[in-house]
Structure formats: C-alpha cells, structure tokens
Amino acid sequence: MSISVGSNAAAASGYAGNAYGAASAASKSAPTTGNADTSSSSSSSSSSSSSTNVTLSDEAKAYLAAQAAADPPSTATLTTNARAWFDQQYASLGISSAMLDGQVAVDLSSQTRATLSVVADNALGQVTTDETTVAAKALQARFDDAMAPHVVIARHTGDYASLYAAASDYLDQADANEKTTPTWQNQKQAVLEGIAAAKGNFGKAPVTDNDNDPVRSLLDRTSVQTPAAAAAGSDTASLSGNARAMLDAQASKAKDNGAELVFNKGRTGQQVDFTEFNNRTLAIMALNADASFSAEEASAAKAELNQRSRSGLLNAFDPSTGGGAKASTLALLQQYSAMSAEEKKVLGFTDDYANKVMQNYRTMSSIQSRLGSSSGGGSGAGLAAYL
Numbered sequence: 550m551s552i553s554v555g556s557n558a559a560a561a562s563g564y565a566g567n568a569y570g571a572a573s574a575a576s577k578s579a580p581t582t583g584n585a586d587t588s589s590s591s592s593s594s595s596s597s598s599s600s601t602n603v604t605l606s607d608e609a610k611a612y613l614a615a616q617a618a619a620d621p622p623s624t625a626t627l628t629t630n631a632r633a634w635f636d637q638q639y640a641s642l643g644i645s646s647a648m649l650d651g652q653v654a655v656d657l658s659s660q661t662r663a664t665l666s667v668v669a670d671n672a673l674g675q676v677t678t679d680e681t682t683v684a685a686k687a688l689q690a691r692f693d694d695a696m697a698p699h700v701v702i703a704r705h706t707g708d709y710a711s712l713y714a715a716a717s718d719y720l721d722q723a724d725a726n727e728k729t730t731p732t733w734q735n736q737k738q739a740v741l742e743g744i745a746a747a748k749g750n751f752g753k754a755p756v757t758d759n760d761n762d763p764v765r766s767l768l769d770r771t772s773v774q775t776p777a778a779a780a781a782g783s784d785t786a787s788l789s790g791n792a793r794a795m796l797d798a799q800a801s802k803a804k805d806n807g808a809e810l811v812f813n814k815g816r817t818g819q820q821v822d823f824t825e826f827n828n829r830t831l832a833i834m835a836l837n838a839d840a841s842f843s844a845e846e847a848s849a850a851k852a853e854l855n856q857r858s859r860s861g862l863l864n865a866f867d868p869s870t871g872g873g874a875k876a877s878t879l880a881l882l883q884q885y886s887a888m889s890a891e892e893k894k895v896l897g898f899t900d901d902y903a904n905k906v907m908q909n910y911r912t913m914s915s916i917q918s919r920l921g922s923s924s925g926g927g928s929g930a931g932l933a934a935y936l
Contacts, residue, residue, distance in 0.1 A: 621724045627667040628675050634660075635680055648679040657687040665691075666727040693767055695719055700767065704804040709754045710747035716740045716764050735761035753807030772802035776825040785833055785891075792830050793841045796821070812849035821846075823853045831857075832891035851895060858884075858896055 605613070622630075638655050639645055647655050657665065668676050668684035676684075696716060703712040717740045720733065727733050739762040746755030757765050774795035800810040803819035811818035823831065834842050834850035842850070861884050885898060893899070 621663060621726065624667055624672060624726050627664050627726065628673045631660075631664050631668050631680075632675050635676070646679045647677070647683045653683045653686060655683065657683060660684075660687070662688070662691065663724045663726060666723065666730060666733070670727075670730040670732065672730075689763075692716075692719065692763060696764070696767055700771065703754070704801055707752035707804075707807070708747075710744055710751070713740055713743040713747050713755075713764055717744065732761075736763050740764060754805040768801075768805050772798050772805060774798040774825060776827070783829075786839065788830050789833050789839055789841050792826065792834050795825065796842075796846060812845045821849060823850070826850070826853070828854060828857060828892050829889040832889060832895045835895045836891060854892065854895060858892075 635647065635655070638647075642655070644654055647653065665684045665688050669681050669688055671681045696712070696719070699712045699715040703709045717737070720737050720740060723733055739757060739759045742759065743755055743757050743762055743764055746757060749755075754765070754768050759765070775791065775798075776795070796810070799819070799821060803810040806819065809818040810821055812821050814820070826834075831850045831854040835847050835854060837847040862881070885893075888896070888898065
C-alpha cells in the first residue's frame, strides 16, 4: 500500500510566503507540470495495493513547511531544472529563444522567485543572455506589482519611508540563494539608504542617485508620460485615456518632488506641461465629453489650444513671411484643413468660416491674375505698367 500525502505539501508550503507570488515549488516530491523547481521522485507499491489519502494536521503542515524552507533547492538544482524547462518550452512552442523581436516569448508565470533569481544571475553560465533577460524582466514585474499599492499610498501621504520599508521587507523574503547574488545585495543596500533619506525629508521621494535603487527606478518609470499618436483615425476614447494617463504621470512626478500639479500661473506648485499634448488631444480634453477631466484641467487645455491657434493666425499674417494677403489667406486655409473636428468645435471654426476664407482667396487670386496679365494688345505689363 502506498500513501500519498496531500499535493506536494512540503514544497508548496515552503514557498507559499515567497514575495514573488510563485505558483509552486518542489522539494523531494512528485513533479508539477511547468515548474522548473520540481524534481522527480516516486514510490512504488504492489499492484494489488490501493492509494490512501492522509490529511495532515496543521502542526504537521507547519513542520513540513519549516523543513522545506530551511532546505531550499540548491543553485545547481534550480539551474539544471530551469535549463530543462526552457528546452521543453522551445520544443513545444517551436521556437529557439526566450525572446523574439525584442519581446518575451515564454510564459514565466509558473516559475518561482528562486528559479527566476538563479536564471537572472546565471552564476553557473548554463542559460542564455535572452533567458537571463526574460527572468530579470519577470522579477522586475513582480516587484513592481507588489510595490504598486505602496507607491499609491506614499504619493498620497508623503510617507516615502514606509514605501522603502515595504521594499526592504519584500527583499528579505528572498531565499538564501538569491541573497548571495550581487543584485540582491546592491538593491538591499540601496533600499536601506533610501529609508534613511526618506525619514530625513518627509513629503517627497529621496533622490538617491543610485542605479541599484529599485524604488526610485519604479517611481521614475511610473511618472513618465507617453504622448499619444497624432493620427486622425485614433479613437477619441483612447486619446482621452492617454491624456488622463499623461496628466496622472505629471501629478505623480510632482508629488515625488514634494509639490502639487497646478493648472494656472496664479498657484504655487509644478505647472502643467502641455508640450507633449497634440492639438487634437487638447481639444478632446477641453470638450471633456467623457468627464475624464476636472473643470480646471479642461479649461487649461482649452487655453493652451487657443494660444496655439492665435500663434498660428499671427504667423499667417506676419509680413516678414512675404506673399501678402493671398499668402496669408492660403496659410489660414491650410491651418483650418489641418484641424481635427474636435479642434474646430472648440475654437468655433465652422465650414462657413472656411468658405469665406476660400472666397477671399479666390477673389485675391483673380485680382492678382488680372493685374499681372498683359493688357489688350500687349502694350502693357499689368500692374507693372503703371509703376
């Protein structure tokens, strides 16, 4: 008779508290599909025997968990199993690398933090550069996900020391193998320095100037705005959502600097920067059809769009550009034709306006043509003949 104890209880419990939220791990237990940490072992019984399931007490589970945590898989074991897992993935997916066209091509969600750390460190040199890259990306993503709520709280309260403390606790949940890697040691030191700096300057994120600081890196990456594409066919909802994200990124950066994002010159704080916002995005914000923006944000967007339009009009009538009234009228027509429907609506430019400008252009073109043509039997040279 054979006795099966739970479902890989010792190994699963050993990594249940893993900060990377690992799906499973193994220690001297039956293999789990898709996890590079597992190692195979089997117990045999007579063919006439039947399997019996035994339920462990909480004390027994705790004991097994402690035993598994005290004796994690070695670096060599993790590396060997990871190598086999990658090779199996390549065979089943029909690919030859963990990255294709600069993108991650394998699903690492089933891999434990311990495995990813060993692969990213590659101390034994058994994995490829692409494999170390995807492992490092996965580790970074898990850190970012774990810290995201703490970032929100820090930016709301100004307590960045608690954010760094959460990062320190997260790092401490690494296994013994990870703690020997240069990456872990450098990040741990940077986080400890960040805690001290944040405690000494409440209300803003410390400027650690340390490339190994994972918290500062996360703050910087989440405060970068991504400009929307200016394509006329872009979905209005997408442009509105992107504009919202851009403003939020500026607000996050302002909070990290201990300031508030403001929308008029009369207030103290970090002034909004619309440089990366195209005109159609500003118009969508000003119309605010989906109520994604506050009245202050919509008003500021409209003011910026008006300013840009006035600048365009002034440039059209700038005498230094030459060409006279005809060239100015043509410039107005070009400006109008380049506007999106949203811009025209905000600025009050209608088809009637365009028709009037076009009529003026045709009139001036006709007059210029007549004045410039020879008169009668060729005895004159148009306007030049009268000069």
